[in-house]
Amino acid sequence: MALSNMISRVRIGSQQKPSRLASPTERPLFGAHRPLRPLRVLADSELLPQDFEWSKLGLLTGLLTHELIETYRFADEGPPDDEPRLEDLHGVSGDRWVKGWAILGDHDPAYDAWPVYWADEHSRTEGSVWGNAHEAAARHTDSTAYLRETPDNAAELRRRDAVAAGVAESVQADLYITRREYLHSLNWSLASDVTFMTPEQALPFIGLYLRAQGEFYVMRWKGGSHTVNRGLFYLIGAREILPGSWRWFAGCAQHSSAAGTDRLLHLGQSALQRVDRVLELRDQVHRALNQPQDNDVADDALVAFDSALVFLVGALDAVARVAHQVLGIAGSARDVGWRRERWLKKTATAAPDLAGLVEAGTPGAAVLTVLGTLRNTVHSAGLAHVGIATARMERQRTLINLSxxxxxxxxxxxxxxxxxxxxxADWGVEELVPGLHFVDSGRLLDRLVAEAVKLMNELMAATPLEQLSGVTLTREQCRPPAAPRGTFSERNRESIRWQLGL
Structure with a gap:
């Protein structure tokens, strides 16, 4: 093919090198940058620790201090007395504004409304909570929230929750991080365009948002942070969800070193690499599904979903080829696979416990059926996305048509x-039309990753690498590193797992 028919490459000079501090005109032409608007969050103050602590709440609190996230605390009774009050725009001090807080003012019976005040470093803003949602909430006696409370206490708590939702709406928050029972018990929202999340739900969502901006944090606290690059983030995540890989991969590496060939080492590396690519593709699916739905973002989600299926199958195939070499099974590597009956019969003779993990009727066989069937649709008509609209014909969500x-x-x-x-139903399958089955690709992929990784861990644990020449595994090599520092330290692994929501 003539060179003129190929896409040309730009010269990578000093002006093309990436820099976090580069102005828009100085950035590399095709370099990633922050394309998303800032995220606005309201959070119940008691959920966010004031001082740094290592916990899910501590990590969430740290991430919420990121400059791309506008976070406001809220409490029914207002901020503590020791929080410094800000002057208004006319230089008059008072109790209205506290930096980083949304404050509910006194109820005005004349308008049946509450004023709301919120402030950041640059602005002071005022809004209102209107309407009678708080009265309706107090009368909502058939609610499943606060069943352990007395009727009067439950009514007051529901009323407060409804007012708090109004504060989130007034602030125009994207998320309201709260454990308020009433808000989580509803199948409709008291605040339009506001999503209620528990801290456990918010942490992986905030992590996804920051990763979409090219920010990969292991830790963040007031005044400091620890980041890694994208590839390392997903690799650490892959090793964390595959604890069986420590012993398994150490055995592959030891044998390769002793035998003077990298064949087994490369197979082991490929399995881990394919899992970390699945995690990155999973992010792409969820990012697409968190946008206003149209055919373009639906295509983005489906392409990433299909690619994740290929890499998941590839990871399991690599684990099978490692077992094939470890067990010394005769035959071509092309015949190797956990669904290949002839190869499995040979495997059952050499390692019955290993083959038993995927024999007919087992959960392992079921995982392979789901994964293999979906992946093999690349050979048929393929999976198609379908838009689900509201009564006003607004596209609300995108599903995959399994049929x-x-x-x-x-x-x-x-x-x-x-x-x-x-x-x-746990996999998210819906029969919206008799005989036609639909599923949310994000929910399906989450469940599939969890089940496939569980099976992979079991297969790795049952592969007898110790019988290979040169393999002498210590207890330390069979488990994650115990050192408090280092790339794969416990905190690094734990943080990334929390942020991935796995």
Whole structure:
């Protein structure tokens, strides 16, 4: 092919090197930058520790101090007395504004409304909570919230929760981080365009938002932070969700060193690398599904979903090829696979416990059925996305039409496998039209990653690497590093796992 028909490359000079501090005109032409608008968050103050602590709440609090996130604390009774009050725009001090807080003023019976004041380093803003949602909430006696409270206490708590939701709406928060029972018990929102999340739900969401901006944090606290690059973030995440890989990969490396060939080492590396790519693709799916839905973002989600299936199958194939070499099974590597009956029979003879993990009727076999059936749709009509609209014809969400790429007995086997693994409803399958099955790709991929990783850990643990020449594994090599510092330290692994929501 003539060179003129290929896409040209720009010269990578000093002006093309990345810099976090570069102005828009100085950034590399194709370099990643922060494309998303700032995220606005309201959070119940008691959920955010004042001092740094190592916990999910501590990590969440630290991430919420990021300059791309506008965070306001809220409490029914207002901020503590020792929080410094700010002057208003006319230089008059008072109790209205406290930096980093949203404050509910006194109820004005004339307008049946509450004033709301919030402030950051640069502005003072005032809004209002209107309407009678608080009265309706107090009368909502068939609510499942606060059942352990007396009727009067429960009514007051529901009323407060409704007012707090109004504060979040007034502040125009994207998220309201709260444990208020009433707000989480509703199947509709008291505040339009505000999403209620518990801290446990908010942490992986905040992590996803920052990663979409090219920010990969292990730790963040007031005045400091610890970041890693993108590749290392997902690699640490892969090693953390694959604890069985420490012994397994150490055995691959030891044998390769002793045998003078990198074949087994490269196979082990490929399995880990494919899992970390799955984690990155999973982020892409969730990022697409968190945008206003149209055909373009639906395509983005489906491309990432299909790619994740390929890499998950590839990771399991690499684990199978390691087992093939460890067990010394005769035959071509092309015949190796956890769903290849001829190879499995040979594996059952050499390592019955290993083969037993995927024999018919086991959870392992069900995982392989779900994953293999979905991945094999690349050979058929393929999976198709379908937009689900509201009564006003607004596209609300995007689902995958399973029936477009999986038909007949294969669809029955797929659904039966999901039923064996907790039930198709737990996988997010919906039969919106009789005979047609739809599923949310993000929910499906989350469940599939969890099940596939669980199986991978079991297969790694059952592979007898110790029988290979040159393999002498210590107890320390069979588990994650215990050192408090280093790339794979416990805190690094724990932080990334929390942020990935796995």
């Amino acid at each position: 477009s790429g999986v038909e007949g007995d294969e669809l029955v086997a797929l659904l039966d496998a999901m039923d064996l693994l907790g039930g198709r």
